[in-house]
Amino acid sequence: MRYLDEYRDPVLARRLVREIRAAATRPWSIMEVCGGQTHTIVRQGIDELIPVRMVHGPGCPVCVTPLAIIDRALAIAARPEVIFTSFGDMLRVPGSGADLLSAKARGADVRVVYSPLDAVGLARTNPDRQVVFFAVGFETTAPANAMAVLRAAEEHLGNFSVLVSQVLVPPAMAAIMEVAAVDAFLAAGHVCAVMGWTEYEPLAARYRVPIVVTGFEPLDLLEGILMAVRQLQEGRFEVENQYARAVRRTGNTHAQEAVRRVFRVSDQTWRGIGEIPASGLVLAPEFARHDATLRFGVGDLGADEHPACIAGEILRGTRTPLDCPAYGDACTPRRPLGAPMVSAEGTCAAFHNAGRTRQERP
Amino acid sequence: MTTRFDPVAATCPAPLAENERVLLGHGSGGQLMAELLADLTPRLGAGTLEDAAIVATGSPEIVMSTDGFVVTPRFFPGGDIGSLAVHGTVNDLAMRGAAPVALSLAYIVEEGLPLEELRRVTASVAEAARDCDVRVVTGDTKVVGRGAADGLFVTTTGIGVRLPGAHVAAANGRPGDAVLLSGPIGLHGITILSTREGLGFESALASDSRPLHRLTTAMITAGGRGVHTLRDPTRGGLAGALNELAAASGVGVELDEPAIPVPGQVAAACDLLGLDPLHVANEGCLVAFVDPAGAEAVLAAMRALPEGVAAVRIGTVVAGPPGRVTTRTLVGSRRVVDMLVGEQLPRIC
Numbered sequence: 008m009r010y011l012d013e014y015r016d017p018v019l020a021r022r023l024v025r026e027i028r029a030a031a032t033r034p035w036s037i038m039e040v041c042g043g044q045t046h047t048i049v050r051q052g053i054d055e056l057i058p059v060r061m062v063h064g065p066g067c068p069v070c071v072t073p074l075a076i077i078d079r080a081l082a083i084a085a086r087p088e089v090i091f092t093s094f095g096d097m098l099r100v101p102g103s104g105a106d107l108l109s110a111k112a113r114g115a116d117v118r119v120v121y122s123p124l125d126a127v128g129l130a131r132t133n134p135d136r137q138v139v140f141f142a143v144g145f146e147t148t149a150p151a152n153a154m155a156v157l158r159a160a161e162e163h164l165g166n167f168s169v170l171v172s173q174v175l176v177p178p179a180m181a182a183i184m185e186v187a188a189v190d191a192f193l194a195a196g197h198v199c200a201v202m203g204w205t206e207y208e209p210l211a212a213r214y215r216v217p218i219v220v221t222g223f224e225p226l227d228l229l230e231g232i233l234m235a236v237r238q239l240q241e242g243r244f245e246v247e248n249q250y251a252r253a254v255r256r257t258g259n260t261h262a263q264e265a266v267r268r269v270f271r272v273s274d275q276t277w278r279g280i281g282e283i284p285a286s287g288l289v290l291a292p293e294f295a296r297h298d299a300t301l302r303f304g305v306g307d308l309g310a311d312e313h314p315a316c317i318a319g320e321i322l323r324g325t326r327t328p329l330d331c332p333a334y335g336d337a338c339t340p341r342r343p344l345g346a347p348m349v350s351a352e353g354t355c356a357a358f359h360n361a362g363r364t365r366q367e368r369p
Numbered sequence: 370m371t372t373r374f375d376p377v378a379a380t381c382p383a384p385l386a387e388n389e390r391v392l393l394g395h396g397s398g399g400q401l402m403a404e405l406l407a408d409l410t411p412r413l414g415a416g417t418l419e420d421a422a423i424v425a426t427g428s429p430e431i432v433m434s435t436d437g438f439v440v441t442p443r444f445f446p447g448g449d450i451g452s453l454a455v456h457g458t459v460n461d462l463a464m465r466g467a468a469p470v471a472l473s474l475a476y477i478v479e480e481g482l483p484l485e486e487l488r489r490v491t492a493s494v495a496e497a498a499r500d501c502d503v504r505v506v507t508g509d510t511k512v513v514g515r516g517a518a519d520g521l522f523v524t525t526t527g528i529g530v531r532l533p534g535a536h537v538a539a540a541n542g543r544p545g546d547a548v549l550l551s552g553p554i555g556l557h558g559i560t561i562l563s564t565r566e567g568l569g570f571e572s573a574l575a576s577d578s579r580p581l582h583r584l585t586t587a588m589i590t591a592g593g594r595g596v597h598t599l600r601d602p603t604r605g606g607l608a609g610a611l612n613e614l615a616a617a618s619g620v621g622v623e624l625d626e627p628a629i630p631v632p633g634q635v636a637a638a639c640d641l642l643g644l645d646p647l648h649v650a651n652e653g654c655l656v657a658f659v660d661p662a663g664a665e666a667v668l669a670a671m672r673a674l675p676e677g678v679a680a681v682r683i684g685t686v687v688a689g690p691p692g693r694v695t696t697r698t699l700v701g702s703r704r705v706v707d708m709l710v711g712e713q714l715p716r717i718c
Contacts, residue, residue: 015699017627017699017700017701020699020700021700021701024700024701049704050698050704051698051699051700051702051704052698052700052701052702052703052704053700053702055702056700056701056702096643108392108393108394109390109392111392111393112390112391112392112393113390121566121568121642225699225700229700340710341400341401341404341710359707360705360707361704361705362693362695362704362705362707
């Protein structure tokens with residue numbers, strides 16, 4: 008782990024904290040968009056040590072997956088011919104009445120996979136079963152999910168389909184810039200590893216906000232925050248790259264090509280936020296036979312949500328988990344009311360797992 | 370369709386109705402399991418949950434423990450379901466300061482299991498028992514129809530004799546105690562996960578499954594009644610064990626996370642999968658609360674044995690808040706180390 012230890016050096020970390028303190032002359036607010044970054048910030052207590060208000064963004068694909076799609080997943084998984092496959096953290100997200108783990112306990116064949124290609128392999132070895140993969144995520148997961156669909160199409164695997172809930176970060180960031188009082192953004196390093204950062208340049212110019220492409224280790228985040236603070240202090244609004252070891256400006260063009268072949272951009276509903284134009288991906292028409300929503304006829308399945316917590320405001324960064332009356336009381340990781348409490352990447356879960364309580368508010 | 374946020378229209382799913390069925394998470398060693406046991410054990414009139422019970426039959430004190438083993442795969446780098454069953458029960462006895470004396474062995478076998486596999490597991494039980502200087506004195510075998518069990522389930526019950534001078538219980542931790550850990554964490558859980566899921570880490574990893582009774586004997590010989598609590602952090606990992614001990618003793622624990630030995634392969638696998646090494650299962654290490662006056666002598670005794678050669682102090686028991694385990698972070702603030710909620714689920718990204 009040598010290559011990671013250097014990004015977890017406590018001496019360097021504390022020096023960066025001192026530099027941020029010295030550089031910031033105003034209580035700037037900076038949003039980290041990605042849940043993995045939220046997790047590191049809260050786990051390490053970075054936000055408690057710097058004179059900057061860290062605003063936690065909507066960056067957990069698990070959290071923003073619409074309730075209706077979870078209900079579709081439950082309806083598909085309940086069918087006896089189906090092997091329903093998913094990344095692990097989708098299994099605990101509550102739909103209208105249950106989650107996939109409960110469905111598994113009731114007899115549904117629900118399996119955790121570590122790659123969508125593993126799900127394609129299951130379709131190959133189980134020709135008499137329908138294998139469905141829950142294709143959830145940001146631009147980060149889209150290439151591998153696209154590759155799985157391409158592989159299934161090449162092999163003529165008629166028993167493989169995907170339930171798609173792919174979301175795109177820049178349109179959501181633009182939507183947040185319209186409503187939230189955030190001075191600067193940390194863009195998600197792994198999203199930019201795929202997409203590059205050219206999409207962020209017009210956003211930085213139009214909304215006059217610094218954007219720093221940032222990694223996930225403690226030192227990455229501290230450095231990203233410092234770069235954003237320096238831009239703010241100097242009155243610059245540029246896209247800078249802290250995560251140079253993994254990201255180039257144009258991203259990974261091969262991965263982008265796979266996504267372009269398999270998916271089309273569409274309007275997308277974000278749980279807790281609402282519909283954002285051109286912020287999601289759906290399967291292109293030529294891959295319709297691999298679309299689980301069509302195959303199992305669950306497209307009409309709606310879902311009724313009712314106001315019970317402030318997940319929407321938390322996902323938009325306008326309020327924090329400690330503002331929620333349900334937080335830590337009616338709503339815990341054990342009994343989540345809202346998606347941000349379900350996923351390890353969720354802001355509420357990150358706060359709760361770090362033992363933050365409403366009484367500790369400054 | 371245009372998007373305009375309505376800041377007050379934040380929506381959330383309705384709460385889930387309490388599930389009245391057993392989930393896999395109920396066996397994870399985390400919060401779900403604690404809730405299940407809190408529901409079931411009062412029905413038995415049981416008190417504080419310990420790895421093993423002291424049975425009041427006079428002197429010497431008899432200690433008793435039972436455990437079921439359902440591990441998949443049955444054979445893994447560093448052990449198998451047979452040796453694991455012996456080590457698991459021997460270690461539960463050792464955590465109450467007992468020397469193991471005898472074991473029972475019960476098999477539930479699924480129809481169709483190759484006999485050769487049953488012979489291999491039995492030979493492994495015998496070899497592990499010999500190594501622990503403990504005898505298998507009684508047993509039982511049941512065969513169930515195909516599909517009624519997953520190949521082979523093993524249950525072992527062990528009895529032991531409490532060492533003179535041992536005064537070990539989950540509730541005995543006191544503020545000021547040193548928190549000692551006998552060796553690296555996470556090896557068993559990551560080995561099993563990697564083998565089961567074909568993740569490819571297993572080539573360089575092996576389970577730490579091994580008996581710990583010689584180690585606990587050496588600790589009690591060196592530290593006497595100063596060895597307050599012992600626990601082998603199996604399911605639920607080190608975080609689970611420390612939370613249980615802190616709650617039982619009504620104390621807090623302050624960890625020094627960088628001091629906790631996490632092998633590079635375990636750290637890499639956990640980083641890749643989004644798991645916390647503190648939540649990953651172990652089968653060959655223990656954590657102890659030891660009176661600070663004797664902590665150095667106990668550490669020296671641990672390091673003199675192969676199973677304790679990497680023993681370290683990882684923290685301090687504090688007055689409170691009771692039941693709360695915290696650690697100092699990289700940048701110098703503190704965070705709470707909580708139990709696992711349900712199952713360990715790898716993260717999406």
